[in-house]
Amino acid sequence: MIRLASPTARREFSRTAETQRSPLGFLMIASTIATLAVVSAASAQSPPKGSPEHIKAVTSAVDQNSIKANAATSNDWPTIGLDYGETRFSKLNQINTDNVKNLGLMWTYNLESSRGVEATPLVVDGIMYVTASWSVVHAIDVRTGKRIWSFDPEVSRSIGYKGCCDVVNRGVALHKGKVFVGAYDGRLIALDAVTGKKVWEKDTLIDKEHSYTITGAPRVVNGKVVIGNGGAEYGARGYVTAYDAETGNQAWRWFVVPGDPSKPYEDESMEAAAKTWDPAGKYWVNGGGGTAWDTITFDPDLNLVYIGTGNGSPWNRHLRSPAGGDNLYLASIVALNADTGKYVWHYQETPGDHWDYTSTQPMILADINIDGAPRKVILHAPKNGFFFVIDRTNGKFISAKNFVDVNWATGYDANGRPIEVAAARDPEKGMDAIPGPYGAHNWHPMSFNPMTGLVYLPAQGVPLNLTPQKGWKHNANQPGEFGGNTGWNTGFVLNATPPQNLPFGRLIAWDPVKQKEAWKQEYVAPWNGGTLTTAGNLVFQGTADGRFIAYNATTGDKLWESPTGTGVVAAASTYMLDGKQYVSIAVGWGGVFGIAARATEADNPGTVYTFAIDGKAPLPPITKYQMENLVEGVKYDPADVGPGTLLYVSSCVTCHGVPGVDKGGNVRNLGYVGAETIANLKNFVFKGPHVDKGMPDFTGKLSDDDVVKIIAFIQGTADAVRPPKK
Numbered sequence: 001m002i003r004l005a006s007p008t009a010r011r012e013f014s015r016t017a018e019t020q021r022s023p024l025g026f027l028m029i030a031s032t033i034a035t036l037a038v039v040s041a042a043s044a045q046s047p048p049k050g051s052p053e054h055i056k057a058v059t060s061a062v063d064q065n066s067i068k069a070n071a072a073t074s075n076d077w078p079t080i081g082l083d084y085g086e087t088r089f090s091k092l093n094q095i096n097t098d099n100v101k102n103l104g105l106m107w108t109y110n111l112e113s114s115r116g117v118e119a120t121p122l123v124v125d126g127i128m129y130v131t132a133s134w135s136v137v138h139a140i141d142v143r144t145g146k147r148i149w150s151f152d153p154e155v156s157r158s159i160g161y162k163g164c165c166d167v168v169n170r171g172v173a174l175h176k177g178k179v180f181v182g183a184y185d186g187r188l189i190a191l192d193a194v195t196g197k198k199v200w201e202k203d204t205l206i207d208k209e210h211s212y213t214i215t216g217a218p219r220v221v222n223g224k225v226v227i228g229n230g231g232a233e234y235g236a237r238g239y240v241t242a243y244d245a246e247t248g249n250q251a252w253r254w255f256v257v258p259g260d261p262s263k264p265y266e267d268e269s270m271e272a273a274a275k276t277w278d279p280a281g282k283y284w285v286n287g288g289g290g291t292a293w294d295t296i297t298f299d300p301d302l303n304l305v306y307i308g309t310g311n312g313s314p315w316n317r318h319l320r321s322p323a324g325g326d327n328l329y330l331a332s333i334v335a336l337n338a339d340t341g342k343y344v345w346h347y348q349e350t351p352g353d354h355w356d357y358t359s360t361q362p363m364i365l366a367d368i369n370i371d372g373a374p375r376k377v378i379l380h381a382p383k384n385g386f387f388f389v390i391d392r393t394n395g396k397f398i399s400a401k402n403f404v405d406v407n408w409a410t411g412y413d414a415n416g417r418p419i420e421v422a423a424a425r426d427p428e429k430g431m432d433a434i435p436g437p438y439g440a441h442n443w444h445p446m447s448f449n450p451m452t453g454l455v456y457l458p459a460q461g462v463p464l465n466l467t468p469q470k471g472w473k474h475n476a477n478q479p480g481e482f483g484g485n486t487g488w489n490t491g492f493v494l495n496a497t498p499p500q501n502l503p504f505g506r507l508i509a510w511d512p513v514k515q516k517e518a519w520k521q522e523y524v525a526p527w528n529g530g531t532l533t534t535a536g537n538l539v540f541q542g543t544a545d546g547r548f549i550a551y552n553a554t555t556g557d558k559l560w561e562s563p564t565g566t567g568v569v570a571a572a573s574t575y576m577l578d579g580k581q582y583v584s585i586a587v588g589w590g591g592v593f594g595i596a597a598r599a600t601e602a603d604n605p606g607t608v609y610t611f612a613i614d615g616k617a618p619l620p621p622i623t624k625y626q627m628e629n630l631v632e633g634v635k636y637d638p639a640d641v642g643p644g645t646l647l648y649v650s651s652c653v654t655c656h657g658v659p660g661v662d663k664g665g666n667v668r669n670l671g672y673v674g675a676e677t678i679a680n681l682k683n684f685v686f687k688g689p690h691v692d693k694g695m696p697d698f699t700g701k702l703s704d705d706d707v708v709k710i711i712a713f714i715q716g717t718a719d720a721v722r723p724p725k726k
């Protein structure tokens with residue numbers, strides 16, 4: 001009880017009482033109560049880590065401000081590329097060049113998937129969100145390595161073949177207590193971060209005639225979730241859509257390429273783009289392409305969203321747009337207003353794309369000094385083999401330099417146009433495209449370390465010969481058309497002539513100011529993982545041959561490695577947990593190269609590996625990849641091998657590779673599945689047992705007689721490649 005002793009004290013009290021009645025006073029009391037609440041919360045027990053209350057508290061706090069604030073410490077990994085620049089540069093240095101040799105396993109978590117795993121794990125205060133194949137989301141408690149929940153959007157496995165490049169997913173976005181995932185079948189789904197229960201779901205697909213998928217990670221910009229689609233191998237028209245994060249209501253949509261010119265253009269940018277396409281190619285029937293299937297990057301200060309756009313559909317421009325033209329906005333970086341989705345500027349990296357040179361590769365927004373002046377730039381290494389530095393305020397070209405050998409252009413002129421080699425567009429003659437359609441760099445994220453000034457870039461060469469296809473028509477499915485019987489439309493015959501260049505995989509440390517390589521590491525195969533770099537002067541990368549490696553970021557010296565039980569394609573994340581730095585990587589062999597090819601005999605399921613200094617957990621035992629002997633003795637008529645080859649190319653090769661030549665990836669090679677399976681191929685091709693794993697049912701697409709011919713090709717090829725018996 002307050003005793004009002006003196007008149008002064010009484011006066012003081014009444015004045016306080018006065019102010020308490022005024023609005024200002026109310027605020028003062030409220031703030032006092034708030035302060036008391038904070039004090040008592042701190043002194044009382046905070047919710048146990050990993051409890052629903054703790055997960056709710058830490059995930060609800062993730063928003064634009066917290067992501068910006070986290071960039072100062074890198075304590076958490078709250079968004080796919082770590083920060084809005086998507087630098088994948090962590091300021092953490094507890095693990096560094098001196099002690100990385102003591103890095104050890106804390107735990108592994110089985111993602112229970114056998115297809116590609118491409119996601120970077122997000123982590124806030126030890127709560128991890130990561131996706132496996134088939135867009136399945138896992139919430140994991142890093143403190144224990146145990147599942148909190150998992151969510152399977154139950155994508156019908158029968159549509160697996162409707163995406164070009166494996167049933168992959170590149171991860172989730174986290175915002176104010178929700179987890180956002182794009183499902184392979186085109187749904188954008190919001191989940192409660194605590195329970196994994198669905199909050200809302202939107203079908204993002206505007207057109208069910210063409211094959212659209214989602215494989216990329218959504219991004220949240222100004223409270224909206226932005227997502228694009230895949231499908232440009234199938235005749236899709238690219239677009240990106242923003243949905244309100246709370247309600248799922250559509251906020252805006254921007255198309256990448258123009259639609260049917262007999263209908264009104266959606267906006268001025270489409271009207272301008274249409275002038276760069278020849279309507280004689282009926283591009284709107286073939287979709288046009290440009291699908292934004294991976295990178296979407298956001299600069300909150302400029303309020304711009306940057307979209308990396310995909311290849312033309314079909315690939316061959318002579319067929320798509322016979323009179324030529326740049327075919328905007330294919331293979332470009334396009335800046336959109338984050339609030340309205342309105343076009344602001346574009347820079348086209350591959351005008352008139354002809355080689356599947358997507359620009360969907362992850363972008364990095366960096367502030368670097370060029371010619372003594374600070375510039376806000378985008379660093380980008382698209383499929384086409386050139387490293388680009390672009391002014392991100394206005395889209396102006398700064399520089400481009402090839403980071404691997406290329407044969408389609410000799411360089412870029414001062415205006416940022418490629419100086420093309422005419423033979424690369426020969427309408428009749430085929431050539432090895434260098435880079436080939438797998439790209440000199442694919443979706444595997446690169447990272448940028450401002451301390452070394454270097455970009456760590458997973459580069460590669462996958463040889464492919466492209467010969468213009470005679471008589472191509474949309475969905476005509478000519479025998480011999482690559483993937484034609486599963487919906488592909490490229491307008492090229494692939495490898496009609498065996499390619500003469502050689503495959504390679506390489507980690508390049510690239511100086512974006514000098515546009516020059518600083519160091520490199522060669523690998524045994526293409527298709528190595530994304531990179532992570534840290535203030536401990538480290539670069540982390542997983543490899544196609546099943547290792548997770550740490551390098552010295554300055555010199556490229558290898559400092560540490562661990563086996564991973566399968567090939568790695570995703571990039572790692574790092575974060576602090578209760579005062580200790582952790583590194584996590586989701587492994588799982590796959591993606592477009594990994595469907596049919598492999599570089600390791602280890603065949604463990606998709607798994608999250610988490611490491612810290614002095615971790616002592618045992619590595620999981622390795623399961624060896626199972627293959628039958630090269631198929632032998634299946635009866636066939638040699639006259640069927642020729643027609644069987646064409647049928648195989650249009651129906652089987654995209655997933656199964658070349659029998660007896662490739663060794664199988666996450667899908668089997670038909671040279672190594674046993675004679676009984678090949679002799680009974682009909683049972684697999686028509687309503688077969690693998691339809692629920694994503695294989696097409698070829699009923700009505702192949703005849704019994706076609707299957708006989710395909711068998712002839714498989715056995716004939718196996719016989720041709722079999723080493724002579726001693």
Ligand SMILES: O=C(O)c1cc(C(=O)O)c2c(n1)C(=O)C(=O)c1cc(C(=O)O)[nH]c1-2
Pocket residue numbers: 118163164165166168213214215216229230231232233291293310311356358437438439442443590591592593
């Ligand atoms: O044109 C497209 O729409 C599209 C989509 C995708 C995809 O969604 O995964 C890929 C590609 N193209 C592509 O060209 C490509 O090389 C590729 C590799 C991968 C992968 O995950 O390994 N996806 C894709």
Ligand SMILES: [Ca+2]
Pocket residue numbers: 164232233310311356358
């Ligand atoms: Ca593509």
